[in-house]
Amino acid sequence: MLIPHPLLGPRDAQEFTYLGDASLLNRPDGLAEGALDAFNRHVYLRDNPAGVHRELWFHEQGDRSWLVVTRNTLTHEILGAELARDVALAQKGGAK
Amino acid sequence: MRFSGFRVLKEALTGHHGWKPLWRNPEPQPAYDYVIVGGGGGGLSTAYHLAKVFQGKRIAVLEKGWLGSGNIGRNTTIIRSNYLLPGNEPFYEFSMKLWENMEQEFNFNAMVSQRGILNLIHTDGQRDAYRRRGNAMLLAGADAELLDREQVRTMYPWLNFDNARFPIKGGLLQRRAGTARHDGVAWGYARGADLLGVDIIQNCEVTGFRIEAGKVLGVETTRGYIGAKKVGVAVAGSSSRVMQMAGLRLPIESHVLQAFVSEGLKPVVDGVITFGAGHFYVSQSDKGGLVFGGDIDGYNSYAQRGNLPVIEEVAEGGLALMPAIGRARLLRVWGGIMDMSMDGSPIIDRTPVDGLYFNGGWCYGGFKATPASGYCFAHLLATDRPHETARFMRLDRFERGYVIDEKGMGAQPNLH
Ligand SMILES: Cc1cc2nc3c(=O)[nH]c(=O)nc-3n(C[C@H](O)[C@H](O)[C@H](O)COP(=O)(O)OP(=O)(O)OC[C@H]3O[C@@H](n4cnc5c(N)ncnc54)[C@H](O)[C@@H]3O)c2cc1C
Numbered sequence: 398m399l400i401p402h403p404l405l406g407p408r409d410a411q412e413f414t415y416l417g418d419a420s421l422l423n424r425p426d427g428l429a430e431g432a433l434d435a436f437n438r439h440v441y442l443r444d445n446p447a448g449v450h451r452e453l454w455f456h457e458q459g460d461r462s463w464l465v466v467t468r469n470t471l472t473h474e475i476l477g478a479e480l481a482r483d484v485a486l487a488q489k490g491g492a493k
Numbered sequence: 494m495r496f497s498g499f500r501v502l503k504e505a506l507t508g509h510h511g512w513k514p515l516w517r518n519p520e521p522q523p524a525y526d527y528v529i530v531g532g533g534g535g536g537l538s539t540a541y542h543l544a545k546v547f548q549g550k551r552i553a554v555l556e557k558g559w560l561g562s563g564n565i566g567r568n569t570t571i572i573r574s575n576y577l578l579p580g581n582e583p584f585y586e587f588s589m590k591l592w593e594n595m596e597q598e599f600n601f602n603a604m605v606s607q608r609g610i611l612n613l614i615h616t617d618g619q620r621d622a623y624r625r626r627g628n629a630m631l632l633a634g635a636d637a638e639l640l641d642r643e644q645v646r647t648m649y650p651w652l653n654f655d656n657a658r659f660p661i662k663g664g665l666l667q668r669r670a671g672t673a674r675h676d677g678v679a680w681g682y683a684r685g686a687d688l689l690g691v692d693i694i695q696n697c698e699v700t701g702f703r704i705e706a707g708k709v710l711g712v713e714t715t716r717g718y719i720g721a722k723k724v725g726v727a728v729a730g731s732s733s734r735v736m737q738m739a740g741l742r743l744p745i746e747s748h749v750l751q752a753f754v755s756e757g758l759k760p761v762v763d764g765v766i767t768f769g770a771g772h773f774y775v776s777q778s779d780k781g782g783l784v785f786g787g788d789i790d791g792y793n794s795y796a797q798r799g800n801l802p803v804i805e806e807v808a809e810g811g812l813a814l815m816p817a818i819g820r821a822r823l824l825r826v827w828g829g830i831m832d833m834s835m836d837g838s839p840i841i842d843r844t845p846v847d848g849l850y851f852n853g854g855w856c857y858g859g860f861k862a863t864p865a866s867g868y869c870f871a872h873l874l875a876t877d878r879p880h881e882t883a884r885f886m887r888l889d890r891f892e893r894g895y896v897i898d899e900k901g902m903g904a905q906p907n908l909h
Contacts, residue, residue: 398800411802415792415907417746440904441744441835441891445733447795470747470793473800 400454400466401478412458418443419451419465422485447471453481495600515680516687521694524720525553527874528712530699530735532556534565534675534860535727535852537682537693538867539874541599544689546868547875552691553721554683555714557698561679564729564859567829569752569786571765571776572861573610573670574635577626580885580897581838582633587882588865589635589669595864601681604674604779609764611640611648613814614663619770623665630667638666649766651817659770659813672765672776678863702739708847709739725850725874727866730795730830732853739846743853744835744891746906749794749828750786750857751803755821757781766814773810782824785811789831789857791907799828831857837909838897841869841879842888850874851888856909 398410425435450470456462463481468474494513504511527543529536532554543549556562572592574585596603614620620639627637645664646654654661683693694716701713702724711720728735733743758781767774775785787807790799804826812819834840834854839862841852852870855862869880879886885897891904902908 410792410800417793417905417907437892438742442742443733443744443746444737444742445746445793447734447747450793452793468792470795473794473796 398473398475400464400475402456402459402464403478403480404462405460408456408459410454412456413454413464414457416453416455419453419481419484420444421453422465422481423488449476454478496602515684516693519692519694521553521555521697521714521716521719522551522692524711525692526551526722527553528719528721528724529554530712530724530726531563531728531731532560532683532693532695533563533727533729534679534682534863535729535855535866535870536725537679537686538863539725539727539852539870540691540693540867541682541686541689542868542871543874544686544691547871549871549875550690552686553719554686554691554693555697555699555712555719556693556695557715559695560683560693561676564829564831565679565863566676567752567827568675568860569774569776569784570672570675570860571610571670571774572605572673573667573765574633574861575610575612575626575630575637575665575667575670577629577899578897579629581899582629582635584865584869584882584886585861586630586633586635587868588862591864591868592673593669595681599681599685601677601684602674603677603681605671606673607669607671608776609666609668610670610767611645611764612665612767612769613645613661614665615659615661615770620663627665636667636669638668640664640666648764649762651761651815652766653814653816656813659768670765675860678860682863682867699735700738702846702849704739704846704849707845709849721848723848723850723874725852725870727852727870729832729853729855729859732832732851736844736851739844739849741844741846744904745854746793746833747795748789748791748831748833748907749796749799750789750831751799751807751826751828752784752786753804753807753823754778754825755783755785755818756824758783758821761817768810768814771810771813773807773814775811775815783818783821789833789907795830797828797830831855833906833909835891835904835906836896836898837900837902837906839866839886840888841866841873841883841886843873843877844888
């Protein structure tokens with residue numbers, strides 16, 4: 398698999414380590430109402446879709462940036478990659 | 494139709510005209526007491542034990558493809574009970590004891606072969622860990638022996654003992670562990686269940702659940718609606734997809750695991766060897782092929798095939814351990830979809846939907862569990878109480894903080 402790194406261009410997926418569903422970016426607020434339930438969902442429960450999946454990859458043997466990669470779990474086709482930082486900032490901005 | 498030596502002889506002398514199909518191919522009934530979703534090892538063993546041990550009546554197994562098309566027909570056939578934690582080990586030892594009698598019980602040759610499994614040790618720390626594991630196994634009634642380097646050398650003189658990074662210092666041996674013919678296990682349970690009146694319905698995919706007021710009434714399938722008092726789901730790699738139709742999100746990710754077979758070789762590996770440090774394990778099939786594998790590919794997948802980097806990595810592990818296989822050719826590679834749970838251990842439990850039960854999260858180790866997985870799931874379906882040995886395998890254990898994490902890796906499925 399080749400991951401289209403937004404800064405470095407196409408890179409072999411072997412240079413990356415895989416973390417999981419990109420929803421891991423949305424860490425719940427530990428002080429909010431229902432935090433226990435929110436953390437259970439965040440840490441343990443997954444959509445685990447058969448099809449398009451947004452997921453976190455770490456460029457460990459590269460520039461050490463975190464990416465959000467969009468990939469089809471049925472075919473392994475990679476549909477795009479963004480800096481996780483940009484995704485997280487956009488999400489924060491959107492939440493305000 | 495019973496199988497016996499006499500029967501084989503008689504058929505041999507009369508032109509083999511008397512063999513019959515191993516199970517019927519019935520049309521689905523409008524309703525059953527128990528509907529089991531998934532005709533893999535888990536589902537078939539559940540139906541068999543439900544009928545045999547718990548006298549269940551009106552049972553159907555619904556399989557979307559053909560029997561054995563899932564992981565039961567794709568695994569590397571290792572059976573063992575060498576787990577550490579009290580939530581797991583008694584269950585796997587219960588399974589081991591069922592393996593030891595299953596062929597007599599269901600009158601079918603599943604080629605259960607207790608040829609022993611050896612986990613290699615390379616460091617003092619690992620020896621301590623394996624000694625602890627061995628003791629945990631003994632406490633649960635399993636067998637375990639700690640071998641030193643010379644004892645391992647007597648068993649397998651051709652291993653690379655002086656690898657610079659992972660020199661072999663000993664091993665943990667479970668003699669009662671071994672292999673079994675994976676298809677034979679599925680066929681044996683299918684035939685056993687069929688003889689007890691279970692309807693095995695192939696090419697019947699479950700496409701939805703009919704749920705009213707929090708209670709399941711039946712399943713929608715590609716062959717029409719089928720009513721059920723109780724529905725048990727045992728679909729392994731498809732767990733999230735199927736349970737999502739009942740509105741459940743699971744602590745599971747689906748990952749691909751690959752397996753490999755070499756060309757046929759003279760007998761050389763008479764047991765199972767695991768080289769955990771090198772992410773490699775191997776046994777030899779009765780036809781002579783080396784059957785081996787390593788880690789999962791490591792990313793979510795439903796593709797039933799993996800990628801080349803893991804093939805290279807597994808081959809490297811194999812060569813590091815057994816330089817002698819350097820010129821053996823690889824014959825086949827395939828993949829299966831693993832239901833990787835968040836702590837690496839399985840789930841056999843009720844669900845928040847009344848009458849709907851779940852069996853899954855088997856990761857890469859559900860073959861050895863096949864007998865107990867079905868026995869315990871049948872126990873739960875029939876009595877609404879968990880079987881003694883499966884009582885820790887609860888769906889809500891994550892939320893409650895009672896994870897069964899053998900490797901202490903945390904909620905990261907690709908590290909289990
Ligand atoms: C390469 C590889 C090596 C392995 N090696 C080992 C090993 O050495 N030892 C070990 O213990 N384990 C091993 N495993 C793991 C083991 O094979 C699995 O954990 C186990 O087989 C899973 O349980 P099962 O047999 O019930 O699954 P499966 O055989 O996958 O059964 C699930 C069934 O559900 C069906 N299904 C799915 N969705 C639906 C639907 N909507 N409607 C109806 N039916 C449906 C599928 O078609 C499938 O037949 C290995 C797995 C793989 C892939």
